[in-house]
């Protein structure tokens with residue numbers, strides 16, 4: 419049987435009837451979302467289009483009630499911007515940097531090399547400009563607070579892993595009460611960026627390694643971990659997790675993950691933890 423999940427609280431009578439006829443089963447109202455089990459293999463792209471909401475199939479062996487850890491990417495996943503592109507904007511070179519970011523997130527460039535290249539372009543920028551990006555431009559994606567509150571209430575740990583920068587992950591950790599963070603440290607000298615990353619580059623491999631280390635430390639199995647992201651450098655960690663969530667992600671990422679959210683906010687992840 420396939421476990422279908424519909425990430426919407428609002429289904430019209432007409433859509434309810436459509437679902438019943440397509441799936442051969444009645445959708446069950448789960449207070450915030452709908453689910454049903456069906457032996458039929460339905461083309462998800464068609465039903466998503468018809469219902470205008472996110473529809474997913476959960477992996478057979480996934481049990482949301484067993485999840486103890488959520489590992490999420492930061493830029494364009496937990497938050498709505500790519501921090502490095504906004505930092506570049508402070509130097510008037512946003513288009514140059516964002517073109518590289520975009521290609522890296524599609525998986526067309528080596529992430530580590532492209533990050534060093536982009537950070538080098540930021541050399542000389544006063545640190546206060548990073549604070550401006552945080553204060554003026556960094557916004558949480560819709561549903562972030564709901565999701566984080568639910569994780570806190572449920573005792574599920576939350577790790578923020580980012581190919582971005584500790585300047586931002588540290589602030590979000592304090593503000594949101596996150597359990598773990600991992601990101602790159604921008605080199606700073608005399609109050610300005612050096613154009614280098616201090617220490618090892620945090621990329622796809624480091625994200626996956628942190629997921630494994632935290633699972634080991636918490637004494638849990640990979641099927642008790644949800645990993646979420648939007649870019650190619652999230653795929654390694656997503657491969658290991660019991661459930662991978664592509665959040666408003668690149669097509670190459672969507673093709674390789676268990677579920678995808680393209681309409682709903684981050685709190686739709688709560689649905690999969692409850693089902």
Ligand SMILES: [Mg+2]
Pocket residue numbers: 491492493494495647648649
């Ligand atoms: Mg991202």
